[in-house]
Amino acid sequence: xxxxxxxxxxxxxxxxxxxxxxxxxxxxxxxxxxxxxxxxxxxxxxxxxxxxxxxxxxxxxxxxxxxxxxxxxxxxxxxxxxxxxxxxxxxxxxxxxxxxxxxxxxxxxxxxxxxxxxxxxxxxxxxxxxxxxxxxxxxxxxxxxxxxxxxxxxxxxxxxxxxxxxxxxxxxxxxxxxxxxxxxxxxxxxxxxxxxxxxxxxxxxxxxxxxxxxxxxxxxxxxxxxxxxxxxxxxxxxxxxxxxxxxxxx
Amino acid sequence: xxxxxxxxxxxxxxxxxxxxxxxxxxxxxxxxxxxxxxxxxxxxxxxxxxxxxxxxxxxxxxxxxxxxxxxxxxxxxxxxxxxxxxxxxxxxxxxxxxxxxxxxxxxxxxxxxxxxxxxxxxxxxxxxxxxxxxxxxxxxxxxxxxxxxxxxxxxxxxxxxxxxxxxxxxxxxxxxxxxxxxxxxxxxxxxxxxxxxxxxxxxxxxxxxxxxxxxxxxxxxxxxxxxxxxxxxxxxxxxxxxxxxxxxxx
DNA sequence: AAGTGGTCTAGACCACTCT
DNA sequence: GAGTGGTCTAGACCACTTG
Numbered sequence: 001x002x003x004x005x006x007x008x009x010x011x012x013x014x015x016x017x018x019x020x021x022x023x024x025x026x027x028x029x030x031x032x033x034x035x036x037x038x039x040x041x042x043x044x045x046x047x048x049x050x051x052x053x054x055x056x057x058x059x060x061x062x063x064x065x066x067x068x069x070x071x072x073x074x075x076x077x078x079x080x081x082x083x084x085x086x087x088x089x090x091x092x093x094x095x096x097x098x099x100x101x102x103x104x105x106x107x108x109x110x111x112x113x114x115x116x117x118x119x120x121x122x123x124x125x126x127x128x129x130x131x132x133x134x135x136x137x138x139x140x141x142x143x144x145x146x147x148x149x150x151x152x153x154x155x156x157x158x159x160x161x162x163x164x165x166x167x168x169x170x171x172x173x174x175x176x177x178x179x180x181x182x183x184x185x186x187x188x189x190x191x192x193x194x195x196x197x198x199x200x201x202x203x204x205x206x207x208x209x210x211x212x213x214x215x216x217x218x219x220x221x222x223x224x225x226x227x228x229x230x231x232x233x234x235x236x237x238x239x240x241x242x243x244x245x246x247x248x249x250x
Numbered sequence: 251x252x253x254x255x256x257x258x259x260x261x262x263x264x265x266x267x268x269x270x271x272x273x274x275x276x277x278x279x280x281x282x283x284x285x286x287x288x289x290x291x292x293x294x295x296x297x298x299x300x301x302x303x304x305x306x307x308x309x310x311x312x313x314x315x316x317x318x319x320x321x322x323x324x325x326x327x328x329x330x331x332x333x334x335x336x337x338x339x340x341x342x343x344x345x346x347x348x349x350x351x352x353x354x355x356x357x358x359x360x361x362x363x364x365x366x367x368x369x370x371x372x373x374x375x376x377x378x379x380x381x382x383x384x385x386x387x388x389x390x391x392x393x394x395x396x397x398x399x400x401x402x403x404x405x406x407x408x409x410x411x412x413x414x415x416x417x418x419x420x421x422x423x424x425x426x427x428x429x430x431x432x433x434x435x436x437x438x439x440x441x442x443x444x445x446x447x448x449x450x451x452x453x454x455x456x457x458x459x460x461x462x463x464x465x466x467x468x469x470x471x472x473x474x475x476x477x478x479x480x481x482x483x484x485x486x487x488x489x490x491x492x493x494x495x496x497x498x499x500x
Numbered sequence: 501a502a503g504t505g506g507t508c509t510a511g512a513c514c515a516c517t518c519t
Numbered sequence: 520g521a522g523t524g525g526t527c528t529a530g531a532c533c534a535c536t537t538g
Contacts, residue, residue, distance in 0.1 A: 076505065078535050079503085080535080193498075194494065248441070313507085
């Protein structure tokens with residue numbers, strides 16, 4: 001006999017050479033997850049079960065799960081289980097600004113307009129669709145203590161957000177992402193904010209009680225769902241003098 | 251006999267209850283490291299040795315080391331060893347700006363002034379010293395292809411940076427952090443950049459060929475060494491119209 | 501009490517780097 | 520080939536949450 005200490009499956013055998021087994025496992029689990037096998041908010045099977053299903057040791061499965069946790073796809077809770085992450089509840093624009101009072105609170109919203117439009121070139125590029133594709137365009141103000149502080153201009157692709165055409169704008173909540181999730185089954189999982197500076201147009205300035213040409217900070221957000229598809233393009237503008245942001249480099 | 255399967259040291263026994271052993275180990279190693287037992291750039295003992303020294307299993311020591319690696323204190327290199335991280339080589343201010351050409355290259359430097367001054371209130375707050383404490387103040391321009399693009403105003407505490415008083419400003423390199431390390435044994439390990447908005451003063455504007463009052467992006471940096479002590483306070487200013495920055499939220 | 505994720509051990513083997 | 524960190528296993532026990 002020449003069997004020394006050989007586990008049932010040799011390391012890396014049967015998998016791509018040079019790729020660790022936990023990485024392969026992570027990919028397999030990610031696929032199952034993105035295909036909707038475990039919907040957002042639901043619990044995944046316990047690690048023991050998953051390890052058995054895939055024929056690996058517990059430690060290896062734990063390592064694979066920790067990869068998904070680091071990616072923000074799942075959340076592990078000691079004593080309760082492993083859960084597929086809900087979408088972002090919000091990615092507050094206000095973290096880019098320092099207005100006097102009302103730090104930390106959710107700003108109120110006043111919707112200025114809702115219309116169905118074709119995607120502009122810039123919006124089409126951000127959303128990954130052809131120019132002219134149908135979108136919902138929302139313009140709204142954000143207010144703190146009744147004071148307008150931000151102007152937002154948002155494009156949502158159709159038909160994905162079609163249900164929102166039928167909700168009276170007065171009924172829209174201040175936080176949109178949970179609203180998107182319940183009404184349109186769109187879970188915003190990641191957002192990219194691009195920051196720049198510019199000037200307010202006359203119309204924008206009027207809403208914020210500033211003069212036309214006043215310097216403004218411009219935040220262009222693209223939001224993505226679990227599958228990585230862009231689902232929202234939004235431009236927010238606020239007084240440049242109230243802008244501040246902190247970055248740590250290591 | 252009632253010994254079942256008891257390893258030489260029971261879990262958590264002898265340590266603070268509720269604190270994992272690898273966390274305690276990480277703290278112990280961090281302390282040894284910060285006390286200079288293994289200077290920046292040097293190799294730490296192999297994990298086998300460290301595990302034996304502390305009387306823990308290999309896996310536990312590996313977990314502790316991975317904590318320090320996540321903190322950016324050490325760097326693990328497969329097949330070579332575990333190394334104490336050198337300071338930052340640079341944390342380029344240019345990543346906040348988009349000037350036409352010269353993306354990715356290190357901007358040249360032109361030192362405008364070097365003087366010994368007392369810390370202003372703001373600088374004193376950033377550096378954690380008393381107002382009036384002696385500092386070196388450096389003002390310099392950063393240039394791309396000979397075009398001035400950034401204005402910098404920098405304060406370095408004395409006596410820590412005393413050697414720099416004796417180096418002719420013409421001999422200062424474009425990248426300062428490696429210079430600080432070799433000349434003053436100051437290793438910049440972390441930096442915090444606070445971004446804001448303002449207008450150029452007449453003097454600043456002249457150097458950048460802009461008009462006084464032109465909108466500028468203001469980046470106030472505080473740099474820290476391995477021990478977390480602030481070692482540099484720097485304010486950089488550039489054309490607000492060239493500013494851009496991207497943030498990802500998950 | 502049952503079920504979950506978290507910690508720890510002991511040991512084998514793999515992959516990378518340098519001499 | 521020697522020495523390093525990286526992967527994987529198998530199993531025990533701990534800590535947290537819920538019924």
